[in-house]
Every structure is written in C-alpha cells, then in structure tokens.
Amino acid sequence: MDLNPSFLGIALRSLLAIDLWLSKKLGVCAGESSSWGSVRPLMKLLEISGHGIPWLLGTLYCLCRSDSWAGREVLMNLLFALLLDLLLVALIKGLVRRRRPAHNQMDMFVTLSVDKYSFPSGHATRAALMSRFILNHLVLAIPLRVLVVLWAFVLGLSRVMLGRHNVTDVAFGFFLGYMQYSIVDYCWLSPHNAPVLFLLRSQR
Numbered sequence: 173m174d175l176n177p178s179f180l181g182i183a184l185r186s187l188l189a190i191d192l193w194l195s196k197k198l199g200v201c202a203g204e205s206s207s208w209g210s211v212r213p214l215m216k217l218l219e220i221s222g223h224g225i226p227w228l229l230g231t232l233y234c235l236c237r238s239d240s241w242a243g244r245e246v247l248m249n250l251l252f253a254l255l256l257d258l259l260l261v262a263l264i265k266g267l268v269r270r271r272r273p274a275h276n277q278m279d280m281f282v283t284l285s286v287d288k289y290s291f292p293s294g295h296a297t298r299a300a301l302m303s304r305f306i307l308n309h310l311v312l313a314i315p316l317r318v319l320v321v322l323w324a325f326v327l328g329l330s331r332v333m334l335g336r337h338n339v340t341d342v343a344f345g346f347f348l349g350y351m352q353y354s355i356v357d358y359c360w361l362s363p364h365n366a367p368v369l370f371l372l373r374s375q376r
C-alpha cells in the first residue's frame with residue numbers, strides 16, 4: 173500500500189471520484205425506468221446522428237455524386253477526417269481500456285469490438301471534428317452555425333445522460349476531436365499533394 177501518495181495521485185483519484193459521481197447523477201436516461209427514461213428514444217436518435225456509419229455512407233454518397241473539383245476536395249478530406257477519427261479513437265480505447273459505466277445498457281447501433289471501452293467517446297470526437305470541419309468549409313447563416321455547435325454539445329451531453337460514458341470520456345473526446353481537425357487541416361489533401369486520389373476519382 174502506498175502510504176505517501178503524491179499530490180498528483182490524490183488529485184487524479186479525487187477527479188476520478190467526482191467524475192464517477194457526476195456521471196452517475198447525469199445518467200438520467202440510462203434505462204427506460206430512469207428518471208428521464210421517456211427521453212431515451214430522442215437521445216438514441218441523437219446517438220445515430222453522430223454515429224460513424226451514416227457519416228461515412230453520406231460522405232461516400234456525396235463523393236460519388238459530386239461533379240466539382242472543389243466539392244470533391246472537401247469531401248475527400250471529410251472522408252480522411254472520419255477515417256482518422258475512427259483509427260485514433262480505436263487506438264486510444266484499446267490502450268486505455270476503461271470500462272463503460274456500470275449503469276450503461278449495451279444496446280448501441282453497430283459497434284466495433286473496442287466500443288466496449290468508453291475512453292474517449294467516439295461520438296464526442298466526431299461531434300467536435302465534424303462541427304469544426306463544417307464551420308470551416310461550409311458557408312452557413314449564423315443560426316445554422318449556432319445549430320451545428322449546439323448539436324455537438326447536446327450530442328456530447330447525451331452520451332453521459334444515456335449512461336454510455338463518464339464526463340471525462342466526453343470532455344477528452346471533445347478535445348481530441350478539436351485537435352483532429354487541426355491535423356486534417358495541416359495535412360489537407362489536394363490534387364497537388366495527393367494527385368492519385370483525385371485522378372482515381374476523375375476516371376469515371
């Protein structure tokens with residue numbers, strides 16, 4: 173037993189205890205019989221709005237339909253962003269192996285094997301990444317921009333309310349998604365630095 177725990181150790185253990193306590197308190201839609209159980213179907217709809225499959229299929233569909241070079245470039249980078257996100261989240265989940273909260277019901281739409289782990293929240297990373305991507309590459313009126321940010325925030329909150337995640341999983345997910353956009357922006361794929369990708373696409 174460690175009789176002289178460091179300040180950092182105590183701080184981390186306290187943060188973890190607060191995280192678990194707060195996450196349990198906020199998990200008001202974790203089951204049909206929970207205090208906000210009636211809102212659960214709405215939360216599950218939100219869950220699908222941030223799932224990887226609709227985003228990947230939607231991006232591939234738009235990529236096939238796109239007939240402008242500029243549109244294709246943005247969509248190709250959106251696809252790269254989604255794949256990078258899946259890869260990084262799976263890698264971190266596999267390394268950290270934090271169990272999902274005990275009150276979670278594992279009834280999620282299509283999951284990968286690493287999705288039995290909860291750190292970080294893949295929905296939170298995607299919400300932050302996609303909203304930053306959309307805000308930077310789509311010309312939207314202010315109310316729509318506000319809606320995009322609101323969607324990301326509510327999606328993150330819904331992960332804790334559904335009991336899928338602890339607060340720190342979502343907070344780190346937001347941070348990671350935000351940073352992932354910076355990586356995508358830095359490595360931006362274009363016909364100049366990745367001609368093969370764009371040539372393949374224009375062969376049709």
Ligand SMILES: CC(C)=CCC/C(C)=C/COP(=O)(O)O
Nearest residue numbers: 224225282283287292293294295
């Ligand atoms: C099957 C594909 C393409 C993606 C899985 C998406 C998914 C289920 C992520 C887990 O999200 P949370 O970590 O927020 O629960």
